Amino acid sequence: MDSNLLQVRRGDRFAFGRNWKSFVGLVDEGRVQRAIDSLRATLGVEDLAGRTFLDVGCGSGLFSLAAHRLGARVHSFDVDAEAVESAVRLRHTFAPDASWTIERGSILDAGHLARLGTFDVVYAWGVLHHTGAMWRAFDAAVGLVTPGGLLFVSLYNDQGRQSRMWTAVKRRYNRSGPMTRGALIAGSAAYVYRAWPLVTVARLLQDQTRPAPVRARGMSRWHDMLDWVGGYPFEVSKPEQVLARARAHGLGLLLLKTCAGGLGCNEYLLRRPGGSPGAQEPMDPAGDLAHLGGTGDQPSQGHPG
Template identity: 80%
Template sequence: MDENLLQVRRGERFAFGRNWKAFTGLVDERRVQSAAGSLRSALGVEDLAGRTFLDVGCGSGLFSLAAHRLGARVHAFDVDAEAVESAVRLRGAFAPGAPWTIERGSILDGGHLARLGTFDVVYAWGVLHHTGAMWRAFDAAVGLVAPGGLLFVSIYNDQGGRSRVWAAVKRRYNRSGPLARGALVAASSAYIYRAWPLLTLTRLLTGHTARPAARPRGMSRWHDMLDWVGGYPFEVAKPEQILARAHGHDLGLLRLKTCGGGLGCNEYLLGRPGGQEPAQAAGDLAHLGGTRGQPSQGHPR
């Protein structure tokens, strides 16, 4: 039995692949288009024609598919066999015969990475903080960026004591049976969406009865919530820590989108010299609030 599955059975790791395998049954053209649009926005490009794209921890494979739709030559890998199976299924349904490689592998496996070479775009949404060795994974991802290339990462925001509480919730989830897991998901949902009743009442009183916006990035609220509550291992970082680490690797900050100091992921677009001009580092460091986005639970991929 492989180590990833053993860790899941021992309650040391969330079954990420199982969750995203269930999600792939919901993927349709609308979700694919939404994912492609969010990828364009995240990378600040209109397309990826002629570029190589590495999807680190590809999960369901939705964003590998989105990169393919934007014209990239895609290489994807995941440590979880069920995630690889999900991505293969998605490729067969939406892009049979596409120049899109999918394989089993870990960002922490130096031998595997040495065979990959470098890429124009390295994409790691909500992955590195679930490896159990986030900083080593970050350094490894940096090493896969070609000269003039881009690294896009999203990392859970460090909320201090609250983050430690969430880590405890995640550990308990993975060590519990079905009933306790259900209770943890229900309690976490009630906490995270506690403002919804008031918002709904406000909309009714003010006559704004339009439906809330669809889930961003083509994702599923239910599968995101399972990923958030169960997503373990779990590490966090402050924006200044990520930026200092990137600076040490000679990567410049091109774009920063934070979750406003709250729950969720901060998103970083970093560039290696030879490509786009980095954003003015002094200005970005002085305004670490960046662009405030909606909280993004878990690592929807």
């Protein structure tokens, strides 16, 4: 039995791929377009023509597809076999003739990474904090960026005591049966969406036959909630920790989007030094973080690498 599946069965890891497998059937052109728009805004580009793009922990493959639509040569990998299956299914449906390769692999497997080479854009949304070795995964991702290339990562925000509480919830979810899991999902949804009318929460939890609400990145709120409650292993970080790590690698900060100290992911767009002259100059990562924007108090979907 492969180690990922064994961890899932032991309750040491969430079945991320199973959640993606359920989500991928919801993907349509509207969700694809939202993912494309999100990727353009995140990277600050109009297209990715002529660039190579690595999707670390690709999950459903939605953002690999978005990068392909923007003109990139895409390589995707995920540690979960069901996630890889989902991405292959998405490619077959939306880009059957694409120069887009998909394989199984881990960001923590040095042998696998050595065979990949480097890429113009390395993209790791909500991945590294689910590996069980977040900082080692971050260092490994840096090594996959070509000189002058971009690294985009999103990492869960450290809320101190609340983050420790969520760690306990996630651990309990993965080691429990269906009834306890259902209770944890209901309680977590009531907390996270406490500003919503109760009827909205009831619809989220009880009526999965209706079309799932579409989020800005093309995600599904229901699948996001499952991922949030179950997403284990789970690590968190503060922006200053990530920026210090980036500086140690010589990376320049191009963009930081925080969740305003709340629940969710902080997003970092970083550039590796080198490359062609005239590349965009990085911002000063030692600047006043309090003046950088927030994304609000919502969980952001992640997947394992």
